Amino acid sequence: MVNTHVQIGELTLKNPVIAASGTFGFGREMQQWNNLSQIGGISSKGLTLNPRLGNDPTRVAETASGMLNSVGLQNPGLQAFIEHELPFMLGLGTTVIANIAGHSLEENVQMAMQLDQTAVHAIELNLSCPNVNKGCMAFGSSAHLIQEVVRAVRQSTTKPLWVKLTPNVTAISEMALAAESAGADAVCLINTLLGMAIDRRSRRPVLRNNTGGLSGPAVKPVALRMVWDVAKSVSIPVIGMGGIMTGEDALEFMIAGATAVQVGTANLVKPTACQDIINEMIMIATAEKITSFSQYTGTLKTW
């Protein structure tokens, strides 16, 4: 029997596979395909204080081994989340993470304060959404701004605070260090790479928002490198993601230094992805006579 539990700060996850924000709704639709009590956690769709319609469609473009999305944080607003979605999610028997993406420091602080009064298990501060004009990725591209906003949010809640980083930077480990020094309990990476798709015939961007965020297997090599890089730099846990489709992929991220992983785009093409991945990880660990998933973390032997 493999011990599947992993520890993110004070929080124990029953296994290291978390459904990534924006690719699992609030879990409702996924009950049909998964026994949600068996996955490591669910990160909610990115939340803002007020409801958001998000960007106009077309919001998706298929690319080689991946996709671009430009949803733009469509969500019902924090209050509706707390009233209508969170109670449902907390009843699922898995760890529930609220992904918040305020357009300003103040909005993030206010959301953190409100979430502090709920039973949510952790807050994932999203400083990396590429699909909105204000806040988010703009924060996430500057170590100084990251420090500022993480410190402020840290002071407004005692919940475990995870900070989600953008890969669209020169040195992601500096961003991770900034989050750590400001009190983050974990860093999550990567969010999507800023990209574009063009329809040659119409000479138009496929996405109505012109640009979008690239995810899926195409980005996996970049994500793995960044997770490895960040894990070497910080001492808080790293939650790795980007193109994970299989249990093998997930273990590669753990070997690179991740304590847990998130599975995003895979859910879209294979709704049972999270469960399948956990099962495959258990099979591999069993075959490798590993007694605890946590033994994989950071075991990469570099040349």
Added chain:
Amino acid sequence: MVNTHVQIGELTLKNPVIAASGTFGFGREMQQWNNLSQIGGISSKGLTLNPRLGNDPTRVAETASGMLNSVGLQNPGLQAFIEHELPFMLGLGTTVIANIAGHSLEENVQMAMQLDQTAVHAIELNLSCPNVNKGCMAFGSSAHLIQEVVRAVRQSTTKPLWVKLTPNVTAISEMALAAESAGADAVCLINTLLGMAIDRRSRRPVLRNNTGGLSGPAVKPVALRMVWDVAKSVSIPVIGMGGIMTGEDALEFMIAGATAVQVGTANLVKPTACQDIINEMIMIATAEKITSFSQYTGTLKTW
């Protein structure tokens, strides 16, 4: 009849399709598959002043819709290039670009001075190789250093000077502006994205160099976005690349703002890629009743 010529500063290319550095050798091997006089240009393998062995193998890892390489600028050194390769290349009847990747400002200056005495058509200053410890990408990640090295090289040669940028930065248009302000005649982008592949069984990086540069269709959305971004910012020509496999892809880059394109990884899996791409572009342009390839450049209608 489509006018296939495009203009990069003072240089006229017979068509916009250039073989990218490091993916075409010095052209010798490619004669078997292509009539090299019919392609727009050839950028040489990255050159250093002294011969370089490059990194130890394994130097390649396949990834989803792409590959990582960690060649590390294996090359015979500038002198051998000038003596043994350049005369051959100049005889091919196509535009010849020397890609130089010195580890210091001085080395780049010295190479530019030596090339200035040759008949090479243009110099591509590679500030973006991710596979060497010194110089290159380290320069390319700072607008200030770019400006410094480009200015110095600019002063040491009257050859057309192209600057090749790395995508591993927060704001590539700032890097392009720095190159432009220091006297570059064109900017070329993107070089490879820094990535990693891990062999789960051995818990080793696949590449002996641990990390490598990601290229191929996987990176195309990122490359297109950057080309669009840079083309909006600078007024010198932009030479776009990253994952171009077909004539359609090449035209998308031109629509996004590129005056010419480079084809890299495609040559590896399809040695006739450059010629095939040119032919497809001509077919499309003819069908669209376009009289000159240059009419595509920068025609993207954003939303």
Added chain:
Amino acid sequence: MTQIEFNCPVVNQHRLNDQFVILTLKSAAICDTAQPGQFVNLSCQEFLRRPFGIMAIDRATNEFQVGIQIKGKGTKQLAGLKIGDIVSILGPLGHGFDMTGARRIITVGGGTGVFPLYFVHQTAKELGIERIAICGYRSVEDAILRDEFKAIANRTVFASDTGGLDVIGHAGHALQIALEQLASNTIGSQPTLDQSTFILTCGPKIMMQKVAEMALANGLSCQVSLEEHMGCGIGICLVCVCKIKNHETAEINHQRCCVEGPVFAAEDVVW
């Protein structure tokens, strides 16, 4: 927890012409619950799945059909499937047409929109609802499924932009004529053109918008089947949204084409 990913064998592949193919697939689970207007999400070799309306089901054999127009890489691959190949399918998905209270349906289809409307006729026939099928095509060459609609509908009108069929012009034009005839009681078995006549439409957006306006102008209930680029097809990624108006609050919302749709009440759609 109901598992709704199926590995379905292809039991037939029928090429109508160089553009259109009808695939017949086997799945008891899909045939058991599918409603007209619902769709299935098929895997191909590309990264994302491809959505297709269900065209017909046969509960006796547990076979169902989708009609595919070859557009890009994915549809080309799917059209090239051979008997015995296995396809991963999610479905039936989405919210289909509602025929509760209908005594007569008029379907207005354009292009590939005629495929899912055939399933509407299958079901309406079972329910004993009068059926008029209006199908619009670009040309006679594109005019697919005519025999099938003739066999299943009480009355058919085929329109072609370039002539050669019943009506020259688009399907909306054909609908106009049909509505006039119905109003003057020259066609159809039901006496009047009232609220129990449902207009159900699927096809190019511009056609559906015209049809919806015409229906609403005539005081008829109208449902439209919208198309949006999809990520998941199951409601989790929010990429497929349509602008839908809430008539009580006058608010415009983004609703998911794959869950709340693809069929929406025409009066709620913000075109």
Added chain:
Amino acid sequence: MTQIEFNCPVVNQHRLNDQFVILTLKSAAICDTAQPGQFVNLSCQEFLRRPFGIMAIDRATNEFQVGIQIKGKGTKQLAGLKIGDIVSILGPLGHGFDMTGARRIITVGGGTGVFPLYFVHQTAKELGIERIAICGYRSVEDAILRDEFKAIANRTVFASDTGGLDVIGHAGHALQIALEQLASNTIGSQPTLDQSTFILTCGPKIMMQKVAEMALANGLSCQVSLEEHMGCGIGICLVCVCKIKNHETAEINHQRCCVEGPVFAAEDVVW
């Protein structure tokens, strides 16, 4: 400008066991020029091509064979090809074995290394060179191509790590015994063990290194076929390099496995 990308039909697919498959492909151009030790680069559904040594050619039918061990995704796809499928192939590529001046060859193969060595025997037979085949396997179950080597070589020695064949141990061990017998003139038709006996080896690196040391210790010429991960297979990307010593300058260089190799003189290889 010679076009050397070919779309070759699969004319046969022969599964030896759950691990090994022999594909027979048709291409006059490849059969015309292929030399033993050269390889072909096959397209699969993955991004890069996959290199395989040429195992045999039949100039009468213009068919050639490659032996494939299923390792990962690409080899699985290739092993699953069916008769009539078309494969894009680049080849023949690289620098093969040189048998100029040989009166006797001893091939030492391990694992998939036995495949390209079969082609060596085909050619050596045509050239009238005496042929000894030493093949090493992990187990009897893995012991492929034994009948083929028995039929073509003058003498065969099969070694298995786990016993059950001629020799227990690896192919290097079997070579040692064979060399001793040859030296004492108890096997082979040629009188002496001199420079005209060539050792040609292909297989795991560690085995080839042992074989090379043994050959050089016995004053015999030895050629080894190296394997490196490849990008292009045609010399343009420089990812496939091997460390090769220039004996005049004592310099160590990176040479391309796909162009200067895969076969190198054993004494030049930096192991």
